[in-house]
Amino acid sequence: MKLHTEKQKNDEIKKHSKIKHTSARARITNQINQFWSRHRNADENWYTYLFFAVLRFVLVFIPQLGYVHPDEFFQSVEVIAGDHFQLEHTRTWEFNNTLPVRSITLPFLLLRVPWSFYEFIATVLQNATHIKLLHSYIYLVFPRLIMCCLSFINDWSLYHVCRLYGLRCEIRLLALGSSWVMLVFGTRTFSNTIEMMLCSLLLALVADSMITTNTIVYKKEYLEERYINAVSIGEKVRIWKLKTTLPTHNYKYMLLLSTICVVGVFNRPTFLLFGAPMVFYWLLRGMGTKTITFTDFNLRILLFCVSALPTILVFIFFDSIYYKYLTAGELQIFDIGINNFVFTPWNFIKYNLDPSKTAEHGLHPKYTHLLVNTPLLYNVLGIIALISFAHTMIRFFKAEYQGLPRAQSIVGLMLGAIFVPLFFLLLINHQEARFLIPLTFPIVLLHATKLLTGFCITYPFKEEHWILRQFYNRVLCTQASAKYLLKTWYIFNIALTVFFGFIHQAGVFPLAQHFEHAMQFKPSGEHLHLITSHMYDMPLSFVNIPSSRTLLFDRNTGRRYRRSKDFYLYEYGSLNLEKLLRKIKLSLSNCEFKRNSKQINYRLFLAIPTSLSDDFAYVVDKSNSSYLHFELQRIFYPHLSTEAFPSIFGRHICDVDPPEWSQDDLKGTCSIEPEPSLSFDYVTHQFSSFIHQFGLALYEIKLKSRSPLNVYKRGTITRSSK
Structure with a gap:
């Protein structure tokens, strides 16, 4: 009986040891699988990030024709390209010499200096190959290429902080690279884009300074404690030598940080709001420890302000010269006063503190x-x-x-x-x-990992309730939320990239290219007039016309002269269509007056979204403008103006002509078809009409001939027979 009991015990021991061995092997296998799965996912995330990084460059050269906001051009490219290449351009109120609110120094360094190198290379290649390398496409793409290269400051800053603090960098870089903010805004010439880069760089340097200070302060306090407790003189000397070899940290990156802050404020004074908490954390490093006191805090503030002064003076000096507050003659005789300098950030703040002025912008x-x-x-x-x-x-x-x-x-x-x-x-x-x-x-750094892990890894509520438990199990937990968060992130970013990058106001740049070509091949002495409505302002520099304000010198006569202006742009925003028609009639009468009195030939054009073609045809018809003829020259697709959103039940662009003409008179036109009953043809026709409203229509406006065959009862809108 005793032997039987011992045998049973031995069997149980073997069984438990086998189970234990099996469970340990399974645990190790599971850990290995998790390790390889994690690394495989990390590699996939790296490859996906690299894809989006390359895509960021590709979208520069395609290029993105979407037009996010007029400030993209009129606060940088329009002014710099106009000044450097002496082109016709629009100078917005921000660059008014009376009260300039935009610093020109940073755009000059980022755009005009590279433009000088490119112009030199383009001139050499043009002389060698006779290929023109300065045109509207280059004016659009080259500044974006510069901004695209600079945008990787954000990527480096994020990678640097992740490596310093031992954070997963691949998913964070993936979230940053796939964001439509980087794909669209990151390559555009907004002052906000430069502000984003400077904020990212400032955050990375402050985070670097924080971890350096924490490490050195810990080592210093540890050595001081050992020094106090040391018994022998030799040990104290050795510890004292170790303390003296510790690197300095109090003023790490001080000059660089102060320079970044000054550049950020002159670029856009709202940088004061973004940079203030970062600078505060840099000043606060190590406070609360034995080695860092309020004396260090105050000394950091003082030296930070002093180190910012040289950059401030440089920006004030160059801005004052550009806006002609300070001239070369005054510098030669040293006749300089406080009124010879301009401080653009203060002008910006003073302007925006007035609610009535900010209300003008919305x-x-x-x-x-x-x-x-x-x-x-x-x-x-x-x-x-x-x-x-x-x-x-x-x-x-x-x-x-x-x-x-x-x-x-x-x-x-x-x-x-x-x-x-x-x-x-x-x-x-x-x-x-x-x-x-x-x-x-900061948003990507803190929360990007949730795209893979879901909202919550553990149960977040203190109380255990079945409703909260079900909400956690079905929505918040890793298994439930991680399935759709990354997909939702991709879907929304792709959709917004397509919308703002390729659809929103996307006809404006092709319109400028069209008139660049028209200006090159028009007859000498002919003037072109363009009226636009319900679309963003068109950058004149993209039309690539030599400036009529630049004073030129004729070597043959020895006289100075200015080039005569032969392109006129009239932009009326979201003007009511009836008022727009009156503006058209006024412009047409002025052009006719110059043609009759000064023998100046002209062509008058109108650019409006195709979604307004039907409404505008109705306004023309109602006004009984029998002497006007609108000939459709071209439609630029795609184009969407949110001020004139397409209507689902709107008519096709070809359905806006009067129906009562004879067949001979309909050459090059599209007549109105009777609206059919609900059917497949009707649905497809309405869908086609809706799609065709995503365009920008260019009409040429003419006075009708007085011949009997062409005199009609009302104004018409027709398609070109070309």
Whole structure:
């Protein structure tokens, strides 16, 4: 009996050891599988990021014809290209010499200096190959290429911080690279884009300084403690030598940080809001320890301000020369006073502090940035960021301080970089989405991993309730939310890239290219007049016309002269169509007067969205303008003006001509067809009509001939028979 019992015990021991061995092997196998799965996913994320990085360059050269906002051109490219190449261009009110609110120094360095090198190369190649390398395509693409190269400052900054703090960089870089903010805004010549790059670089340097200070302060305090406890003189000497070899950290990157801040403020004074929390964290490093005191804090402030002075003086000097507050003659005789200098950031702030002036650019509700622009720019990551911050504030007000991030941690820095500027921007009554793109870096760093892990890895609620449990299981947990978060991120970013990159106001640049070609091949002495409505302003520099304001010198006669102006642009925004027709009649009468009195031939054009063709034809018909003839020259597809959104039940672009003419008179025109009953043909026709409304129509306006065959009862809109 005893032997039987011992045998049973031995069998049980063998069985348990086998099970234990099997479970250990399974655990090791599982860990290995997880390791390889994680690395395989990491490699996939790296390859996907590289794809989007290459795509960022490809979208520059295609190029993106979408037109996000007029400031993309009129605050940089239009002025710099116009000045450098002496082209006809539009100088907006921001560059008015009376009260300039935009610094020219940074655009000069980023655009005009590279333009000089490119112009030299283009001139040499043109002389050798007779190929013209200065035209509208280059004026559009070359500045974007510069901005695209600079946009990788954001990528480097994110990678640098991730490596410093041991964070997963591949998913964060993937989220950054696939964001439509980088694919669209990152390659555009907005001052906000430069602001985003400077904020990202500033964050990376501050984060670097924080971890350096924390490491050195810890080592210093540890060595001081060992020095106090040391017994022998030799040990104290050795510890003292180790302390003296510790690198300095109090003023790390000080000159570079102060320079970045000055450049950011002169680029766009709202950088004060974005940079303030970052600089504060740089000043706060190590506070609360034995080695860092308020003396260090105050000394950092003083030296930071002093190191910023040289850059401030450089910007003020070059801006004052450009806006002619300071001249070469005054410098030679040293007749210089305080009125010879201009401080553009102060002019910018003073202008925007006046609510009546900001109201001229559009008024928005105070919650626009919070509830509209943040989700628009960052979709699921923006919503997660807002929810996470709300959860943090709830913990703060409940005095649950253990669950809050440490004040001097990287999480605290990123939260301050997001919500301090966001709070102050909410107080401004003019709120556009592009104002928030400097928040891209901290939002991606904090929340990009949730695209793979879902909203919550663990149960986030204190109370255990079946409703909360079901909400967590079905929506918040990793298995439930990780399935759709990354897909949602891709879908929204691709859609917004296509919309703002290739559809929104996308006919404006092709229109400028069309007139660049027309100006090159028009008869000498003929004037071209273009009227636009319900579309963004067209940059005149893309038409590539020599400036009529530049004073030229004729070597044969020895006289100075200016080139006569032969292209006129009249932009009427979203003017009522009836008023637009009156403007057209006025322009036509002026052109006819010059033709009869000065023998100046002309051609008059109108550019409007095709979605307004039907309405405009009705206005022309109702006004009984029997002497006007609108001939459709071309339609630029795609083009969408949100001021004239296509109508589902609108008529086709070819369906806007009067129906009562004879067949001989309909050459080159499209007649109205009776609206059929509901059928497949009707549905397809309406769908075709809707699609054709996504275009920009260019009409040539003529006076009708007085011959009997061409005298009709009313004005017409026809298609060109060419």
